[in-house]
Amino acid sequence: MALEREQSIVPGNLAEARPAPVKRNENLDRAADETLVDQLVQRFRRRIEERILKPGGKLPSIRLLAEREGVSRFTVVEAYDRLVGQGLIESKRGSGFFVRERTLAPAKPLAVPEHQTMDTVWLLRNLFRDVGGPHHMPGTGTFPPEWLDAELIAHALRAYARGDGTSLLRYGTPYGYEPLREQLTIKLAELEIQAAPQQILTTTGVTQALTLVARQLAQPGDVVFVDDPGWFVLFAALNAQGLRVIGVPHTHDGPDLAELKRLAELHKPKLYVINSVLHNPTGHSLSAAKAFQILRLAEQFDFHIVEDDVYCDFHPGSHIQPATRLASLDQLxxxxxxxxxxxxxxANLRVGFIAAEVGLAASLVDQKMLLSLTSPEIGERVVHKVLSEGHYRKHVERLRHKLEGRRAATLKALEGVGVKFPNLAPCGMFLWGDLGVDSLQVTNAGLDENFVFAPGSLFSPTQAPSTWMRFNAATSGHPQMLRFLAQSIEQAARG
Incomplete structure (x- = not known):
């Protein structure tokens, strides 16, 4: 089965790993000053340093690479010998050449459980590469820049710049810009969450917010539950704090409650981080029935719930998909x-926030000061201006309407190249699709063609092989990408 095949992107079982494909758009230049050997060496060095070729990944055989590049086997042998001499690859008798495991230890080793393999760095690095624009990034989690309103941000910045400017010269307040926090109480009230300004602190995005909460409520070695599938950056961030990350199976309307209870009895978690509305990566939302049961289990086993509602404003309403927020039932x-x-x-504004019980909010502010003193007030003032002048609601409505139109077209195009969407969510940014083959194989090949995909294995804390893949509905309709995807699925199916 395709799920059981190890790919070159995954360390381990090296003798069974498949050779990584050659990057077709890096043709050797016969007229260059560099020799063909030097060009091959530099190509593989660059791909290893950029983690496109990962430790344990198998290189093409000497014969195969020579045929593909139109060079002699002696040229390939010399290039591989140099890479071996530089400590970048190693030769295994009877098996071929493999990327060598790096032995450099981190400055401060982290207590990571042995059964966990956190490896999101390669995708994060490639998400920030210039690969030809957002339509070469079907795996990204953001909208194309042209979808957003740059003038709206520029207008708020110009208004801020017309002031006396003294706020630019000092730290912000530890809780965050107070007028913004007051405005956030209004936004939360619309979601039926009652919160006073002293219950809200600003952060530099949700990633910092999660870090602050974990630092405050958990110690190294403690268990934190996450959705499986769920947000891959969260897994790595929690692991970096020495926490034990355990996945709770996620269904079309929330977690598997029987498994959540069993795991809670077994592991006694400190936290459960859940994406309740427009879940990443499946797009589903939490039902009211399951929300009540989750709160009961949290009380029974005494753990906190961290509700990540970063996709809140993309939800079109209960007439399309029912959605329940745990914070509206629990009231923080x-x-x-x-x-x-x-x-x-x-994305560059990096303005997020936490709403919590008053005493906990104060403790989180202390953590925030230890981590970053305060958060940048410029972005917070910009967001406040957009919210307070009423522009935000109209902007989000336009964005949501555009997403709904593009989503249908993208879904049809992906189905046309062989991606299946069982239990498809009716709305949201993400499409969670089944390729029918190991999505890591497609992802690895895609990087060679400057397409950044998001394979399903990354969305599980165990990183087990998966046929699933997350697609961004706004960036996954590029014809060239679709052709590549169809070819890759067909090739992987043939083995």
Missing amino acids: KRVIYLGSFSKTLA
């Missing part, structure tokens, strides 16, 4: 609510 007693404007306004 045991639930800690997280939000952000990075998805809707601009």
Whole structure:
């Protein structure tokens, strides 16, 4: 089965690993000053340093690479010998050449459980590469820049610049810009979450918010539950703090409650981080029935719930898909609510927030000061201006309408190249599709063609092989990408 095949991107079982494909758009230049050997060496060195070729990944055989590049086997042998001499690859008798495991130890080793393999760095690095624009990034979690309103941000910045400018010269307040926090109480009230300004602190995005909560409520070695599938950056961030990350199976309307109870009895978690509305990566939302049961289990086993609602504003309403927020039921007693404007306004603003019980909010502010003193007030003032002048609601409505139109077209195009969507969510940014083959194989080949995919294995804390893949409905309709995807699925199916 395709799920059981090890790919070159995954360390381990090296003798069974498949050779990584050659990057076709890096043709050897016969007229260059560099020799063909030097060009091959530099190509593989660059791909290893950029983690496109990962430790344990198998290189093409000497014969295969010579045929593909139109060079002699002696040229390939010399290039491989140099890479071996530089400590970048190693030769295994009877098996071939493999990327060598790096032995450099981190400055401060982290207590990571042995059964966990956190490896998101390669995708994060490639998400920030210039690969030809957003339509070469079907795996990204943001909208194309042209979808957003740059003038809206520029207008707010110009208004801020016309002031006396003294706020630019000092730290912000530890809780965050107070007028913004007051405005956030209005936004939360619309979601039926009652919160006073002293219950809200601003952060530099949801990632920092999660870090603060974990630092405050958990110690190294403690267990934190996450959705499986769920947000891959969260897994790695929690692991970096020495926490034990355990996945709770996620269904079309929330977690598997029987498994959540069993795992809670067994592991006694400190936190459960859940994406309740427009879940990443499946797009589903939490039902009211399951929300009540989750709160009961949290009380029974005494753990906090961290509700990540970063996709809050993309939800079109209960007439399309029912959605229940745990914070609206619990009113911030045991639930800690997280939000952000990075998805809707601009990723570069990095403005997020936490809403929590008053005493916990004060403790989180202390953690924030230890981690970063305060958060940048410029972005917070920009967000406040957009919210307070009433522009935000109209902007989000336009964005949501555009997404709904593009989503249908993208779904049809992906189905046309062989991707299946069982239990498809009716709305949201993400399409969670089944390729029918190991999605890591497609992802690895895609990087060679400057397409950045998001394979299903990354969305599980175990990183087990998966046929699933997350697609961004706004960036996954590029004809060239679709042709490549169809070819890759067909090739992988043939083995």
